[in-house]
Amino acid sequence: MKINLTKTEYKNIYVPNDDSYLFLDALKEEIQYFPQNAVVVEMGCGSGILIGNVSKLLQEQNNRALMCIGIDINYDACIASSRITQENQIYFDCINSDGFEGLALDKSGIDIFIFNPPYVPTEDEEVERCKKYFYEKQKLFAQAYANNMRGQELVEEVSKVNLIDCSYSGGKDGMLITWKILEKAIKFMNPNGIIYLFVIQENPINEIVSFFKAKGYEGFILKKQQKYNEIQFILKFVCNSVNKQ
């Protein structure tokens, strides 16, 4: 599956890296366990490498998922991700949103949740800066839209604010965004649903495992690798409880 990024996108969105490929390897092996007609959601789809490949494999294996959805806070990422659908004849949908805001996933629920979060522990200062850029970008979008900019012109205008920092900045413990997202995701998960999560050694892994255990999930380490000073893990949490939380 080809991923073609523009020069600007190379600066503005998270270009697939070791963590992405580790995650991709894990998901490729896990596809066989996905239920038929699953609702697959990726939070923070970035370039679309994960949701794109998952959609493609499901399509090819005659188990086309009911819905594959990629959500990203960064408009530039949504544009890059959705380019995959056009260039590769793979179909998933992208939504530009801040986490689950605006998403009424209650009826369909989520069967497979994929999340490579902003996992790097960062100082409050950096977190505040990310927030500032985020609002700036949205303001720029609103202005450009109100001025009737559309198509490529809109894409170029909006890309003038760079949200790349938001893709890795995780605040204290690298968990600021992760906790917020997981708490909401859990509410949408269908019985027997699976959550795939990327973490590093600096993240409070025990706390994450306990959190899931308390909600009736069993946790597994699917992958582990060391890249430079990071020890990376792909975790899998399977919902065992019969009742939806």
Place this chain on the structure above:
Amino acid sequence: MRLLVHNLLMCNKCDKNNYPLKIEVNKSVIMELEFKKDAILKLIPKLDFEVLSNTVRELGFKQFPKQIPPNVEQDLAFLKDLHRVLFETHIMDGQLTCPNPSCKRNYPITNGIPNMILTEDEQ
């Protein structure tokens, strides 16, 4: 953005009367996708069909049924229509509007992407 996704979107600002969002389409394209009867049948219970039907008919497809036809598994014509509106119709440019009369917030769809993000003042 496909109508499949529209079925999942609601207004961020309102707690009540925030679903479904009204759609206004400026530009849409059809991208063909292989029809799989089983997939469509499995999708139907996961959707708010009334919402989908109202939306489709408002967008001009007046003959689209208001309810799921009886014997739907055999109704190939209906299933193919459903396949076309859900999976093949991509709204590239348009707007989503909150149904709450005291809100009416517009969420733009541009380059096929719905933007659900609120500005700083709206938080």
